[in-house]
Structures are given as C-alpha cells and as structure tokens.
Amino acid sequence: xERALAELHLNEDSGPPVISEPSGRARLExxxxxxxxxxxxxxxxDSIATREAYGSALLKLGAANxxxxxxxxxxxxxxxxxxxxxxxxxRFFESFIAEQNMVGVAVGLANRGKxxxxxxxxxxxxxxxxxxxxxxxxxxxxxxxGSHCGVSIGEDGPSQMALEDLAMFRAIRGxxxxxx
Numbered sequence: 025x026e027r028a029l030a031e032l033h034l035n036e037d038s039g040p041p042v043i044s045e046p047s048g049r050a051r052l053e054x055x056x057x058x059x060x061x062x063x064x065x066x067x068x069x070d071s072i073a074t075r076e077a078y079g080s081a082l083l084k085l086g087a088a089n090x091x092x093x094x095x096x097x098x099x100x101x102x103x104x105x106x107x108x109x110x111x112x113x114x115r116f117f118e119s120f121i122a123e124q125n126m127v128g129v130a131v132g133l134a135n136r137g138k139x140x141x142x143x144x145x146x147x148x149x150x151x152x153x154x155x156x157x158x159x160x161x162x163x164x165x166x167x168x169x170g171s172h173c174g175v176s177i178g179e180d181g182p183s184q185m186a187l188e189d190l191a192m193f194r195a196i197r198g199x200x201x202x203x204x
Contacts (some may be wrong), residue, residue: 029144032161061088079104082141086112095119095126097144103171105143117188123148127155131164137163146170147186149193160196168193 095117100106110114119126130140
C-alpha cells in the first residue's frame, strides 16, 4: 500500500494537489455574507425521517451561507432537497439520473469555491464510484448524501435499496471524518 500511495503522490504530509487556475477565468471566491445556521425545527424527542431532517438542514445551511449549493439525482421529493430548490433555485442543480455527472459537477463547483451537497438514493451513488474515487484523490470538498439505505425501505422497492453504498464509501481513502 505504501508503494502505491507513493506512486500516487499521496501521503499524510502531501496536502492537496496543486491545480492551476483555468486561463481567462477568475476563481470564484467564497462569500463573506455568512450568517449563523438557524437551529433545527425539530425537538430531540421528535420522530422524523432522516431524509426530512436533511432537507430542513440543507435549507438552513443555504440561508446561512450563499456558497452552499445543492445537486440532486432526480430524487428531490424523496431526499427533501426540493426545499432548497424552492428557496434557492439559482443554487440548485438537477442532475436527473446521471449521478456520475452530478459528482463531477459537485467537484467542479467545490473547486470554484462553492460548498456542494449532492443527494440521491444511496444505491445510485454506485454509478458514480469512479468519480467519487477521483474526487477523494483530488481531495474535493463535496458532501454526498445518500438516502434510502438498507434492505427494507418500503414502497420505493428493491431497485432503490442497497447496502453496497456503505461498503463503497468505506473503501474510499481520505473520505472525510470516517476512521481510516
């Protein structure tokens, strides 16, 4: 493993790779119009779906920071990303069923100073595995939110259920705050 990481020029001290600015374009700098994030609308003892809490939190993050953008893989009514879309249509990107492109666009937006949240059903992130792996190698600051994990999610059916996404994300080196 050490030899492979050395060939990729990845070690604990290497920091992010140096990427030249695109010629003819200025980098989009982060906004200074940030505000504190509003507290949750839910009480600790409330029982709500995790995906609904995600939609509410994403909306609050968008209100607090104009650099937050949302991308969704045509599941916005299930992930509740539609709350963000309705409030900030100019910062919402519908990716339809092209999760590979959604991850690629999220990486590009992160490289230009935005804070992208990409959401879809967890099972569908498997379509974007290579893009996710490359995003990790380039240390892109993207947030991937997969809903409908597990093997018994109800009426949406078996094509939307999976556990493979958990194994897939565990296999990505440098995957944020998860243990190495």
